[in-house]
Amino acid sequence: MKLPPLRALPMFEAVARLNSFSKAADELAVSQSAVSHQIKALETYLGEPLFQRSGRYLTLTDEGRAYQDSITSALLQIERASETLLGAPTSRLRLAVFSSFCVRWLIPRLPSLQRAHSQIDLALEMTSTSPQLSDRVADCFITINTSARAFSYDLLYRERLFPICSRQYWRHIRETLDLPPGDPADSRPLTPADIARFPLLSTYSIYDREAGDWDTWFQVAGESRPASTRIQHFSHMLMALEGARFHQGIALTNDYMLSEEADTDDVVRLPCHSLITGDSFYFAHKTSRRSEPALRAVRRWLIEQAIASGLRPARLPTDTGHTGPSLHP
Structure with a gap:
């Protein structure tokens, strides 16, 4: 087995993540000189420059960026495997997720995850756009992007938009349109x-143009x-x-x-047609x-919650874009 200088790999990961030799x-x-020496040894071994240095500024080369993705993933897998053998009491997972999905759907359900999987x-x-699929960013994602071939995807929701207003405003609509009382x-x-x-x-961000949604x-x-x-x-x-x-x-x-359920105390859905946006949300x-236990548990829990809340049907048609293993392996 031909391996690069192993001591250099955690140093490379830290420099790439922090974008700084001194912070790493x-x-x-x-010492900073020790980090610099190890990075130089790694570049010599690989025969490729991993960083571009311009005065005080440091950036990854294209080769360095590709190497960072692979090395970060490998180091994380070593860490997870070691935690499993050591019987580590907790497993930390980073989940990158759209801010609206996180605030309105995920966070209210987290107590259920904590009760079922306290470890x-x-x-x-939280992200405002679909996150980059990389171990550098997170361990798992809720995304509309399914283009990365090294990833598995499980459908959570196919988006549709529909008109809503407050209950008070509904009364104003009824009076203006001369509608009978009622919901x-x-x-x-x-x-x-x-x-x-x-x-x-x-909401500008849905179609990235003014009034695009309407x-x-x-x-x-x-x-x-x-x-x-x-x-x-509104932007969001x-x-x-x-x-x-x-x-x-x-x-x-x-x-x-x-x-x-509490949302229906504030707003009502109007009797109008819906708009299918074409966006689908995947884990x-x-x-x-x-095979990592924590990832398997979070994946299963998210799918179960999506089904229970009505976002996803219990049985999917064959053209969902799902490329991961089944819920019941």
């Missing part, structure tokens, strides 16, 4: 023309959004939902944003790590 030296409790220390890394479920379907009469709360919603019905429609712009769905809760108009939201992890 402090973390590893060695797992789950560290959440939206008892009302006649509202047409796009009905909806356009009220302020629409738009323009697409109208297009699904074969219509264009009237130019006279009043639009209130969490903000638009809060605007709706405080009676500012009608927002488009999805199922996981309203996954708790993802390195296929090579599929």
